[in-house]
Amino acid sequence: MEALLLVVYIIGAGIMFWALALVTEEKFVPSLNAFCAIAGIPPAVAGATLMAAGASSPELFGCVDRRQRKNAARRPRPALAGT
Numbered sequence: 001m002e003a004l005l006l007v008v009y010i011i012g013a014g015i016m017f018w019a020l021a022l023v024t025e026e027k028f029v030p031s032l033n034a035f036c037a038i039a040g041i042p043p044a045v046a047g048a049t050l051m052a053a054g055a056s057s058p059e060l061f062g063c064v065d066r067r068q069r070k071n072a073a074r075r076p077r078p079a080l081a082g083t
Helices: 002-039 043-074
Strands: none
Touching: 002 043
């Protein structure tokens, strides 16, 4: 049973990596190329900085969201009107 679960896990991970590569190749790279053409950014700069920024943006937005929630929990809540 454990061997079957391992095989299913490996196949699932392979499918996820394939899907990520497909989305990146079909959507992210063309939009990055169009942005660089409009902004006049050389391809080497785009590959080194914008691609890295796009790849790490989920972590960035997750940290920003967590920080905002943490700060919102610290602020005192305003009193309700009429109380």
